[in-house]
Amino acid sequence: MNKKIQKTLLASLVLGATTLTFSSPSYANSILDAITKSNDRQTVSLAPMLEKVKPAVVSIEVEGKTKEQPMQPNLPDEFRFFFGDDFFGNRGERSHKFRGLGSGAIINAEKGYILTNNHVIDKAEKITVLLEDGRKFKAKLVGADPMSDVALIQVENPKNLTEIKFADSDKIRVGDFTVAIGNPFGLGQTVTSGIVSALGRSMGDLDKSYENYIQTDAAVNQGNSGGPLINLQGELIGVNTAIISPSGGNAGIAFAIPSNMAHNLINQIVEFGQVKRGMLGIKGGELNADLAKEFGVDAQQGAFVSEVLPNSAAEKAGIKAGDVIVKMNGKKIANFNEMRAKIATSGAGKEIELTYLRNNESKTVKVKLQSSDENAQIGSQDLLPELKGAKLSNHSEGSTKGVEVTEVAKGSMAELRGLEKGDIIIGVNRQAVKNVGELRKIIEKKPAVIALHILREDTNLFIIIQ
Template sequence: MKTKLSLLSATLLTASLTMMPVASHAAIPMSVDGQTLPSLAPMLERTTPAVVSVAVSGTQVSKQQVPDVFRYFFGPNAPQEQVKERPFRGLGSGVIIDAEKGYIVTNNHVINGADDIQIGLSDGREVEAKLIGADKESDIALLQIEAKNLTAIKQTDSDEVRVGDFAVAIGNPFGLGQTVTSGIVSALGRSGLGIEMLENFIQTDASINSGNSGGALVNLNGELMGINTAIVAPNGGNVGIGFAIPANMVNSLVSQIIEHGEVRRGVLGVAGRDLDKELAKAFGLETQHGAFVNEVVPDSAAAKAGIKAGDIIISVNGRKIKSFQELRAKVATMGAGVKVDFGIIRDGDNKNIKATLGKAESVEAAAGALHPMLQGATLQTGSKGVEITDVAQGSPAAMSGLQKGDFIVGINRTPIKDLKAFKGLLEKQQGSVALKILRDNNLSYLILR
C-alpha cells in the first residue's frame, strides 16, 4: 500500500456521518474518595478561545497551452493558451498569537489563492481577515482581524520539546467545529517527507484530520508547541502520524513578515548531506547525527566564517541537529543578517564558529517576468548556480523542460554563479535564449524562445 502524505485543509463537502448506538451507563463521578479526577478541561477553557476556524473562497485560474493542431485551424490570431477559472471554497484552522493586534497564524496552503477569508471565533463571531504575508516554502501565513476581547495563545520554546511529551491538537476537522484530541510527541526533526520545501516537523499521534491545518499543537500547560500542517494518510484519514511546524520556526517567520512584509530567508552557503552510519565510521565518529558539508559556496556566509568542506555541523545556537534538512530549515527560517553559532566537528575536534547569515535571493513571483517560459518556476542562488527549487505542474517552465533540482549554470556562452548575475544577463538578451543546465552532474542546453 502506497503511503499518502496529506495537507490538512478541507474542501467544503458534506461529510457522511453514521449514528452509532450508545449504551446507557451511570454518570462518571468527578472525584473518587475525595480526590478530583485529572482533566484537561481547565487548560482547554483557557486555550481553545485562541484557536479559530478559517473559511476561504476564491477562484482558481489555470492556464493550458493550446495544441498546435488547433492553432493551425484558427490561423495566426488563435489564442496561445486557454484560461480556465474554477471557484473554490475551503476550511482550515488558525491560532491567535497577538490579541491586541489581531494577528492569526495559519498554513499558507489554507489561504493560498483565496479572495475572501473569514475567521470564526470560539464565541460565535465571524470576522473578515486580511492577509499580511505568507511563506510558501515553510507553509506559514499571517492574517489580521479587527476584533475586541480576543485571546492569544501562550507559547513555549519548541526546542525544549521532547519525545514522549504529552500533546493536544486543537482545530476544525472536516468543518465539524472546534475539536480537541490528545496524544504524545512521537518524534522530532522530521524531514525529507516532500510535503514542504523546508521541513523540520514535530511528529505526533494526536488525532488530526482534514481541516486541522493551521491549528494548534499544545502541551499540557496550553502552550503552543507547533502549527499542525499535514498527516500520513494512506486511506485519506488519520492513522496516528501527524506533523506540526515548530513554534520557534513559526515565530521567526512571523517576525520577519511583520517587520518586512515578507520572509527574508537566511542563507549559510553550504551543500551537503546527512551524517549517516557509513560517513561516521569513515571519519571515526561516535555520533551519527549532524550535517556533513560537501561544498562551501565562495563568498558565502559559511566561507566568510571559516566553515570548510568536510566539516560536520552538529548544532545550531547550542541546539543539536539531526540532519542536513534540519540545518537547512533552521537556517532558512532565521532570517538574513542573523548571527548564528554553529557547533562543528573538524578532524575529530569540536569547534564553535559564528556566522552572519546572508540573504537568499528569490524571484518566485517574478520568474515569469524574466521570461514567459520561466513562469511557474521558483529560483534561488544555489551552490552550483541558479537552483530550480520548484516547478509548478503544467506551467510554462515545466513544459519548457525545467525540473526541480536543475541548476542553471550559464546563459548562451556566459557562465553564471548566482541569481543576480542571471537576472542581469537575461534582461539583456533578445530573441531565443540558451540556458546551460546541470542535471544529475550532466550538462545540457535548454532553449527558451
C-alpha cells in the same frame, strides 16, 4: 489532595491499573494542575487548561477562484513558438470558485494577528474567521511563506480576543504530551491528544520547501490545518500542517511546524513584509556510519558538509568540507534537513552559533547569516514559459548588477527568442532589475509587453516578448 498523594504523583500517575511515569517534574506538575474533583473522586482532566486556550483557536473559512487551463496538444516548444499561445486556446481558460476550511491561532490579541498555514489561505479572495464564542470577523492576508507553509492573517477591528503563548519548541522531547485543536471536516472546534512521536521529520520535495516537522499521534484531519499543537501548559509548540494516511483520514501520523520556526517567520513578515531567508553557504547531507568512520567523527547524528561556497558565511567562519555540524545555538542537530530549515527560517543578518567536529575535535563559531540565494538561480520557465530553456542567476560582479543568463539549451524557446549565455538582464520595461527577485516581481504583474534590457558584452539591446 494531601501532600503524600502529591509526592507520589510527582513520580508516577496511577489510572486504574496503568501507571504513567514522568522523567520531568514539570510534566508531573502539569498533570497535578489538571486534576479536578468530580463526584467526590479525583479525575484527570485537561479542561481547566483548555478553557483558557480554546478562545485563542479559530476556524477559518476561505473563498476564491482558481483557473483551469484547457487541454493542449503535446507539441515541442519549437512548434508552439510559430503557432503562438492563442492557437492553443489559452484565452479559453476557465475560472472555478472554491471554498475551504482551516484553523488558526490568535498570537496577538491587540493587533488581531492569526497564525495559520499558507495552504489554508492560498488564492483566497475572502477570508472569514470564526471564534469559539460565535463571533465572525473579516480578515486580510498580512504575509505568507509558501516554502515553509506559514501564513499570517489579521482580523478587522479586533476586540476582546484571547491570544496563545509561544513555547520554546527546541525544548520538547519525544514522549512529551501534545494536544491538537482545530476544525476537522468543518465540525467545529475539536480537541485531540497524543504525544510527540518524533522530531526533525521531513516529507515531500525538499528542494521546494523547508521541513523540520514535529511528528505527533494526536488525531489531525482535514480542516485541522493551521491549528495549534500545544503542550500541557497550553503553550503553542507547533502548527498542524500535514498528515500521512492511505485513506486520507487520521492514521496517527501528523506533522506540525515547530513554534520557533513559525515565530521567526512571522516576525520577519511583520517587520519586513516578507521572509528574508538566511544562508550559510554549504552543501551537504546526512551523517551515516560510513562517513563518520571515514572522516574520523565520533558522532551518530549531524549535518555533513560536502562543500563550502566561496565568500559564504560558512567560509568566513572557517567551516570546511568534511566538517560535521552537530549543534546550532547549543541545540543538537539531528540531520542536514533540520539544520537547513532552521537556518533558512532564522532570517538574513542573524548571528547564530554552530558547533562542528573536525578530526574528532569540537569547535564552536559564531556565524552571521547572509541573504539567501534561493531565488539566485532558477529556470526561466518559472518566470516566463516563452523563455523556457534558460537558467538565470543573480549577477553582482563589479558595478553591474542584474540577472545573468547562465545557460541556454540548444533549440529551446529561450534561444529562439534571442537569449544567449552570458547575457545580463539589467532592466524590464525601463525598470532597473538588480536580482532575480526584482525580475520576478515585475513579471508577476503580467504587463502587456515585456521588454528585456540586455547587456551583452559591451552592447545594450532589447528583447521584446508579447
